[in-house]
Each structure stands twice: as structure tokens, then as C-alpha cells.
Amino acid sequence: DTAVSQTPKYLVTQMGNDKSIKCEQNLGHDTMYWYKQDSKKFLKIMFSYNNKELIINETVPNRFSPKSPDKAHLNLHINSLELGDSAVYFCASSRSARGGTETQYFGPGTRLLVL
């Protein structure tokens, strides 16, 4: 059984479109995250939710809106896509929000290409 799953795995779209990425975890974790990995493989936190509440909101354009309908799901909606949004987006989860000592479990990533 996949612990953290994301859909879709690949997303190719035109500039200006709106798209969503979905994430689900079946580990019973309280905390979920969205990360962005750029072309140089640098991995940066975007958002974190703990028990459906937003606890980390990095300096991300407000075109990006996360939504957590329940503890097991964290979706990411992106409005008015731009070329610079092209990247791999990873969802992750951890048992709690204690950052550096908790294991974070990552999904397989969604490869977004904006044309």
C-alpha cells in the first residue's frame, strides 16, 4: 500500500490555466506538507497543515492555495499558472509537527510543466 500518494504524476498545461494536485496519506499522520523542488533539485517548503490547520505558509504567491479537507488529504490549487511554476511538487506527511526529529514521508512527486 502506498503511504503518501499524489495525483497526477505528470501535469503539462498552458500558461494562465488553473490546476490542482491532490495528495493523500494512509499513515494516520497529523501533519502534511507541500514542497517545491526546482530544476537544480533544491527542495523548499511551501505549506504545512497540522490537523487541518495551516501552520507554515512560506513566501508563496497567493495564486497557490492549499486545502486540507481532512487529516489524510492535502490538495494544492494553482491559479493563473506561470512558466516559473514549472517544478516537481512533493507532498509529505509526518506524525506530528515537530519538524527536525520527525520522519517526513514523501510522495512520488508531481512533475508540472507550464508551456
Place this chain on the structure above:
Amino acid sequence: TQLLEQSPQFLSIQEGENLTVYCNSSSVFSSLQWYRQEPGEGPVLLVTVVTGGEVKKLKRLTFQFGDARKDSSLHITAAQTGDTGLYLCASNFGNEKLTFGTGTRLTIIP
């Protein structure tokens, strides 16, 4: 902003050789994690080190945490092709957010 610098950025060696990669910061780590990311996959946690001077072994991988908790190293003995991947160090510097390093892309040549 805390930065984690990893070196080297790229490393390509023959199967069977030994190697060491490094993670450094100007700030003290509260704890440090090492992740490995294989092509097309998400990162997977290898180890967490917490105490200055700590050494942890995971089969052929040896992780060392600097005494001052500002640096860490990962040593691989007798590298295998399965060790190929992106190695990332990460720390929360005492807060809830995990900051990742710049990464070392390791390629083991058969």
C-alpha cells in the same frame, strides 16, 4: 535565513570506491537528518542525528555529526550502483520548518 551548504554538488565514482559528502551551516543544528532521493521518487529518510559528535552506521553508510553541531558528513564504503541518488541533509534549526540543503548528486559507475 539558515542555509545548509552541501559539498560536493556532483560526485561520480567507480563502484567499490569510498566517498564522503558534507553538510555545513553557519548556524547550530538542533538536529540533522539525511535523506536520499532516487531519480523519479521522493526523498527517503536515512538517519537523524541529534547529539554533537554522534556517529551512526547504516550498513555501508556512516553518518557523523560535528562536535559543534554545525556540520555533518556521510561516508559510504564500497559504493554500489544502488547508492546512486541525490543526498540531502535537512534541519529544522529548532522550529517547525525543515530546511533542506543544496544536495549532492551521486552517481556510481558500474
